[in-house]
Amino acid sequence: MGNSPTALNKRGNKVIVDGYTFDSEKEALFYQRFVKNCGLPFKVHPRFKLAELTELPCGRGKISAISFSPDFIISDHSGEWLHVIDVKNSFGIYGIDQANKLRFRLFAMQYGHPVEAVVIRKQDFKVITQGVTKQLNEKKPFITDNFDYHWRDATNY
Template sequence: MAKSKKYFSNKVQCSDGYKFDSNKEHGFYHDYIKHCGYKFKVHPTINLLPKFAIGGMNMGGMSYTPDFIIYDMGKMKHVYDVKTSVSPKATDSAAKNRFKRFAFENNMPVEVVVPRAHDFKMTILGLTKSFEPQIFTNVDYDIHDYIGQ
């Protein structure tokens, strides 16, 4: 069966050598990441759960690949996942579970971002208290000012 174009669309090749999953992700990189003044990684793979033996077989591990991680003085400042909407319905449950596992392991939430014409909207999924989407024009904010330490 052919894979749906909705989920496996053509990648966007960037002149900087990166390959992005969508035009929105590519635009977010150019508008907010590339010249942000911080060190960053594009599509780093984070191992959340190693492969492990169960009986005489192995159970596969689990990893998460955020779109961008921004670092400030060697520590994670932001972990971004670019989506088409900040609504929880726009993110599948497997991704939400990875976001939670990542946050648990790293004490850092995954920020779901939606690029817009002159800014971006950000939210954090899976919190036990209501978190209203925030609007930013750059990445120079501390997420802990919004969620606490």
């Protein structure tokens, strides 16, 4: 990719492209192939608080806050969210574990928009919308090479 990696994390090398730090080469490739020149406004790794730091009664301790940073938010030109995207290695348990599913559900409940899990391929990407009534169907994910779709397209197969 021609980019110098920075610190290691549990998923591999972090990669810097255009001043953005990505958690993996797949995330950086998704940005370069599909996000960077999509013609729509986007944000990279915006941070959202899903639950506040909570103090237990009688000074027994604290329960840490829960935050979520989707990889990308793609908006229309008026600023309305079209896609909240999290790039994954797969749609199986190793790509989307129970902690991911819980964060995706909490995000959708609090912010009124579901998270789309994306698996990048050579010329396109597969999409499933997490936590929206239907279970994921690994045999028939929605496949596209652009953001001209509605997240519901990736829910109903």
